[in-house]
Amino acid sequence: MGKITGSQAIVRCLEEEGVKTIFGYPGGAVLDLFDTIDQSDFVNVLVRHEQGAVHAADGLARVTGEVGVAILTSGPGATNGVTGIATAYMDSIPLVVLTGQVPRPLIGNDAFQEVDIVGITRPCTKHNYLVSELDDLVPVIREAFHIARSGRPGPVLVDLPKDIVASMLTYPEKKPIDMVSYQPTYQPHSRQIEKACRLIMKAKKPVLYVGGGVILSDANKELTELAKKLDIPVTMTLMGLGAFPGSHELSMGMLGMHGTYTANMAVSECDLLISVGARFDDRVTGKLDDFATKAKIIHIDIDPTSISKNVKVDIPIVADCKIALTAMNSWFDAESNFNLKEEAARHAPWFKLIREWTEKHPLSYEEAGDIIKPQYVIEQFDRLTGGNAIITTEVGQNQMWAAQFYKFNEPRHFVTSGGLGTMGFGLPAAIGAQMAFPDQTVIDIAGDGSIQMNIQELATAKQYNCPVKIAILNNSYLGMVRQWQELFYDRRYASTTMDVVPDFVDLAKAFGAVGLRAKTKDEVIPVIKEALATDNVVVMDFKIEKEEGVYPMVPAGKATTEMLLV
Amino acid sequence: MKHTISVLLQNKPGVLSRVTGLFSGRGFNIESLCVAETLDPGTSCLTVVSRGDDAIIEQIMKQLHKLIDVIKVTDITEQEYVEREMVLIRVKAESHTRAEVLRVIDIFRGKVVDVSAKSYAIELTGSASKIKAVIDILRPIGIKEIVRTGIIAMPRASKNK
Numbered sequence: 001m002g003k004i005t006g007s008q009a010i011v012r013c014l015e016e017e018g019v020k021t022i023f024g025y026p027g028g029a030v031l032d033l034f035d036t037i038d039q040s041d042f043v044n045v046l047v048r049h050e051q052g053a054v055h056a057a058d059g060l061a062r063v064t065g066e067v068g069v070a071i072l073t074s075g076p077g078a079t080n081g082v083t084g085i086a087t088a089y090m091d092s093i094p095l096v097v098l099t100g101q102v103p104r105p106l107i108g109n110d111a112f113q114e115v116d117i118v119g120i121t122r123p124c125t126k127h128n129y130l131v132s133e134l135d136d137l138v139p140v141i142r143e144a145f146h147i148a149r150s151g152r153p154g155p156v157l158v159d160l161p162k163d164i165v166a167s168m169l170t171y172p173e174k175k176p177i178d179m180v181s182y183q184p185t186y187q188p189h190s191r192q193i194e195k196a197c198r199l200i201m202k203a204k205k206p207v208l209y210v211g212g213g214v215i216l217s218d219a220n221k222e223l224t225e226l227a228k229k230l231d232i233p234v235t236m237t238l239m240g241l242g243a244f245p246g247s248h249e250l251s252m253g254m255l256g257m258h259g260t261y262t263a264n265m266a267v268s269e270c271d272l273l274i275s276v277g278a279r280f281d282d283r284v285t286g287k288l289d290d291f292a293t294k295a296k297i298i299h300i301d302i303d304p305t306s307i308s309k310n311v312k313v314d315i316p317i318v319a320d321c322k323i324a325l326t327a328m329n330s331w332f333d334a335e336s337n338f339n340l341k342e343e344a345a346r347h348a349p350w351f352k353l354i355r356e357w358t359e360k361h362p363l364s365y366e367e368a369g370d371i372i373k374p375q376y377v378i379e380q381f382d383r384l385t386g387g388n389a390i391i392t393t394e395v396g397q398n399q400m401w402a403a404q405f406y407k408f409n410e411p412r413h414f415v416t417s418g419g420l421g422t423m424g425f426g427l428p429a430a431i432g433a434q435m436a437f438p439d440q441t442v443i444d445i446a447g448d449g450s451i452q453m454n455i456q457e458l459a460t461a462k463q464y465n466c467p468v469k470i471a472i473l474n475n476s477y478l479g480m481v482r483q484w485q486e487l488f489y490d491r492r493y494a495s496t497t498m499d500v501v502p503d504f505v506d507l508a509k510a511f512g513a514v515g516l517r518a519k520t521k522d523e524v525i526p527v528i529k530e531a532l533a534t535d536n537v538v539v540m541d542f543k544i545e546k547e548e549g550v551y552p553m554v555p556a557g558k559a560t561t562e563m564l565l566v
Numbered sequence: 567m568k569h570t571i572s573v574l575l576q577n578k579p580g581v582l583s584r585v586t587g588l589f590s591g592r593g594f595n596i597e598s599l600c601v602a603e604t605l606d607p608g609t610s611c612l613t614v615v616s617r618g619d620d621a622i623i624e625q626i627m628k629q630l631h632k633l634i635d636v637i638k639v640t641d642i643t644e645q646e647y648v649e650r651e652m653v654l655i656r657v658k659a660e661s662h663t664r665a666e667v668l669r670v671i672d673i674f675r676g677k678v679v680d681v682s683a684k685s686y687a688i689e690l691t692g693s694a695s696k697i698k699a700v701i702d703i704l705r706p707i708g709i710k711e712i713v714r715t716g717i718i719a720m721p722r723a724s725k726n727k
């Protein structure tokens with residue numbers, strides 16, 4: 001076989017891995033690579049800022065389940081990508097980020113656009129590599145994809161010195177990857193499954209607490225089967241929304257800091273908490289000492305470090321969520337003593353209590369005449385898209401209102417930066433999602449603050465005909481921080497007022513997009529309808545109630561039962 | 567409680583910083599750390615001594631194991647084991663203390679590895695408690711300089727092997 005260049009080898013690797021779309025930004029150190037990519041069949045999306053490239057690859061990965069790919073140049077190109085990488089790391093999103101590096105003889109010499117990106121990203125990648133030998137190039141890229149998508153997924157960075165990419169090599173044949181030091185556990189321990197199932201059959205007040213792991217392992221069907229089979233109410237974390245149908249009667253909605261009254265009360269009162277693919281994050285548990293104190297806890301997670309990290313667990317099950325849930329479903333199918341009617345009868349008083357909580361404090365907000373309430377906007381998006389759009393969000397109030405008032409019935413339809421809470425995530429992520437599904441309605445729910453963090457990506461959306469719809473809930477504040485200042489800092493709004501904000505309608509036009517504005521409640525529905533009917537990038541500017549808050553709210557460090565309500 | 571944890575690693579560039587970065591990033595404590603290659607030049611053995619309650623040690627073990635380049639993690643403290651540390655001590659040895667220093671070194675089975683008119687440099691190997699005992703005895707005489715390797719450890723062979 002003839003020799004090919006390093007960059008040709010990389011392109012061939014990406015093709016082997018099934019990559020179709022790449023997000024990137026060129027520069028001196030990756031000139032060869034982009035030159036080769038330009039002659040290949042990939043859709044190569046030129047973003048306007050490297051952070052946007054990584055978020056877009058992340059958005060694509062979240063909606064498809066495939067590995068997202070971003071290519072950045074050395075130095076500032078690579079460091080600009082770090083926020084995107086950390087975002088993906090916190091939410092366990094499979095990415096391969098290829099960065100250019102200065103030629104090997106210059107490494108360590110403070111060369112132009114040199115940075116130790118492997119050192120910088122060590123704590124925010126699942127793994128990373130500097131390719132220091134030509135022979136390692138292809139095996140490392142294959143390993144990177146394997147690590148990114150297997151076990152608990154995550155971003156993997158591969159740093160590519162320019163001289164290696166330009167060298168000639170013989171392309172090695174693909175072999176199965178076998179790493180002695182990396183063997184994720186997929187199969188649950190059968191004794192643990194049995195113990196868990198027997199505990200579930202005894203529970204009078206069980207709750208399923210479901211996180212992003214269920215979506216990552218495509219276990220939503222198995223989870224729904226288990227919940228229905230056993231008549232167990234379900235609450236989801238921010239990352240878990242869509243893992244179970246939000247409009248199903250067993251769904252209690254989201255739990256935690258801005259979770260529903262019902263979900264937080266149920267977790268506090270339950271006698272059995274079945275956690276699937278969730279990690280007991282502080283935004284979920286509130287004050288740890290008061291979290292689910294009456295419950296035995298079953299915890300299914302593929303990552304052993306998540307188990308008993310924050311909350312001591314009674315039955316740990318290290319496994320892939322889908323395989324573990326399948327095993328549990330089969331166990332109940334085979335168990336002759338198990339009968340749904342008996343389960344339902346035993347849980348009846350529990351459901352009565354849950355219904356009472358929901359009737360007493362449903363998710364709600366106060367109407368205010370003509371003034372637009374953000375929750376109303378989200379409700380109308382839900383209604384007018386049939387709950388089937390892909391929703392991305394920025395971070396803050398916009399994110400929480402979207403999570404509360406859009407009823408996600410399908411997994412991989414809610415794309416949000418959960419762990420890191422990255423403002424500026426929503427627009428590039430929406431572009432990534434739209435590139436994957438050109439015919440889907442993709443809506444970025446944004447705030448006037450966070451949209452400005454990556455607003456340059458409007459040009460990317462326009463250039464690649466991504467008709468994403470951006471809904472700015474515009475209150476002229478950094479709303480979530482303002483809400484904390486209102487509640488905990490005597491309404492001193494330090495640094496949260498944006499006196500100068502662009503005219504988003506004019507700005508949209510400047511990018512060749514469509515700009516629409518709603519100032520009163522009756523303008524909301526026509527604006528949404530027009531946006532959904534427009535085959536172009538649309539920016540909607542909703543002038544909302546300025547000091548609206550997100551409720552319920554559990555103040556930081558308090559027990560989740562100590563909610564501030566509307 | 568003090569735990570001695572043995573970690574078998576891929577011998578690759580940057581592996582040590584993955585381990586130390588993990589400890590500093592997650593606020594775990596390192597009392598000592600030793601690393602060198604094993605019989606197989608492709609792997610290294612790292613011995614780290616840390617302190618923490620059971621939950622913290624459990625997290626340290628799991629987090630170490632989660633690193634892609636880590637092959638095996640063992641909490642040696644949970645079993646019968648031998649631990650050794652080597653220390654080089656330069657101790658004052660003037661005419662009236664030279665004999666006493668030599669006697670102490672002899673009792674602890676140390677060796678003089680460098681001599682000057684006013685000092686001895688001694689080499690000594692032992693468990694952490696033995697090293698501490700030597701230092702406590704030599705301190706009043708006058709320790710000028712001390713360099714320690716940190717602890718390395720190995721489980722004892724089980725009786726039926």
